[in-house]
Amino acid sequence: MRLVDGAVEMIDQTRLPAEEATLRCETPQEVVEAIRRLAIRGAPAIGIAGAMGVALAAARAAAAAGDEAAFRARVAADAAALRAARPTAVNLAWAVDAQTALLDGHPGPPAAAAAALADAARRIHDDEVERCRRIGEHARALLTRGARIMTHCNAGALATGGYGTALGVVRAAHAADPSVRVVVPETRPLLQGSRLTAWELGREGIAHTLITDSMAAATMAAGAVSHLVVGADRIAANGDVANKIGTYGLALLAREHGIPVIVAAPTTTVDPATPTGAGIPIEERAADEVRGIALHGRPAAPADARVANPAFDVTPARLVSAIVTELGVHRPPYERSLHAAAPRGAMGR
Ligand code: MRU
Numbered sequence: 001m002r003l004v005d006g007a008v009e010m011i012d013q014t015r016l017p018a019e020e021a022t023l024r025c026e027t028p029q030e031v032v033e034a035i036r037r038l039a040i041r042g043a044p045a046i047g048i049a050g051a052m053g054v055a056l057a058a059a060r061a062a063a064a065a066g067d068e069a070a071f072r073a074r075v076a077a078d079a080a081a082l083r084a085a086r087p088t089a090v091n092l093a094w095a096v097d098a099q100t101a102l103l104d105g106h107p108g109p110p111a112a113a114a115a116a117l118a119d120a121a122r123r124i125h126d127d128e129v130e131r132c133r134r135i136g137e138h139a140r141a142l143l144t145r146g147a148r149i150m151t152h153c154n155a156g157a158l159a160t161g162g163y164g165t166a167l168g169v170v171r172a173a174h175a176a177d178p179s180v181r182v183v184v185p186e187t188r189p190l191l192q193g194s195r196l197t198a199w200e201l202g203r204e205g206i207a208h209t210l211i212t213d214s215m216a217a218a219t220m221a222a223g224a225v226s227h228l229v230v231g232a233d234r235i236a237a238n239g240d241v242a243n244k245i246g247t248y249g250l251a252l253l254a255r256e257h258g259i260p261v262i263v264a265a266p267t268t269t270v271d272p273a274t275p276t277g278a279g280i281p282i283e284e285r286a287a288d289e290v291r292g293i294a295l296h297g298r299p300a301a302p303a304d305a306r307v308a309n310p311a312f313d314v315t316p317a318r319l320v321s322a323i324v325t326e327l328g329v330h331r332p333p334y335e336r337s338l339h340a341a342a343p344r345g346a347m348g349r
Contacts, residue, residue, distance in 0.1 A: 003052040017199040028057040028078035035085040042159020047091030051121040054099035062110035071110040087281040089233040090271040129162035131266035134326035136172030150183040153244035154196035155231025165231040165264040182208040220257040228254040232265040239317030239334025240277025251319040260321040277314035
């Protein structure tokens with residue numbers, strides 16, 4: 001993902017793994033649309049896209065006719081639309097709010113304010129990638145030699161602007177121990193596991209096995225999983241974790257099979273303002289994402305089947321063995337460990 005003159009450019013994740021195509025968003029509205037339809041997705045990545053979207057909005061508003069008040073009003077309206085593009089990952093709201101606060105505190109003329117927002121967006125991008133690298137380093141201590149890591153969805157470079165959270169842990173582990181293997185559930189309905197995680201791991205030369213979501217229990221029972229390592233979209237103050245739908249089920253299975261559950265996420269994913277997972281908004285997506293799957297080129301569901309399609313679920317903190325942020329490894333009780341470990345201002349706030 002990058003902010004260039006007049007656009008935000010990104011890999012269009014909806015076209016992977018068949019095609020590595022660049023999507024060029026020339027307006028903030030196009031960035032909103034890219035986030036909504038998951039051309040760019042993953043909590044840190046949509047935060048970065050949001051920050052770049054605000055910078056793009058400011059550059060366009062600075063170039064348009066009008067006074068400083070009109071400039072600020074335009075950027076504020078675009079920032080509000082970007083912030084609302086998806087509700088669950090707190091990184092998006094965090095990044096847009098950081099940009100809005102920067103603009104509010106920037107007294108200069110529009111062109112100077114727009115330049116400051118562009119710099120800040122690039123800094124947010126660099127910082128997120130650096131956080132991922134640190135998460136990978138800290139998590140290595142939790143893994144054993146020859147680890148067989150099950151993950152879920154895609155928490156890789158694509159989801160974070162580079163390196164990855166859960167897949168960053170895999171990358172760091174693999175660099176030290178090439179015998180690491182990964183089990184990749186396909187992650188219905190939108191198949192981020194098979195389309196994106198298997199693609200990333202293949203490019204990195206990391207051994208992996210793709211399974212359907214319904215194979216997870218049998219795979220664990222067969223002893224093929226030593227650790228469950230997942231990312232997060234939002235972590236409540238008590239350590240409850242919202243992540244891709246299916247994560248809760250995998251965590252329950254892991255508990256039954258004595259497998260540690262490790263959540264890898266930057267502090268920009270921690271939301272101290274939300275006390276428990278019950279307060280995390282869960283995005284409900286279109287029914288056609290579930291009905292739309294085809295088998296042998298034919299629809300695999302009746303066109304009028306009633307559908308539920310929550311994009312995320314909440315794994316209670318009691319099922320989570322450790323949360324790894326760039327600050328280190330946090331253990332229960334998370335109310336204390338997550339917050340005591342965070343210097344003021346570092347918890348994504
Ligand atoms: O709907 P998505 O594909 O944006 O969901 C993404 C996830 O659930 C990821 O696991 C999460 O954002 C962490 S990405 C480092």
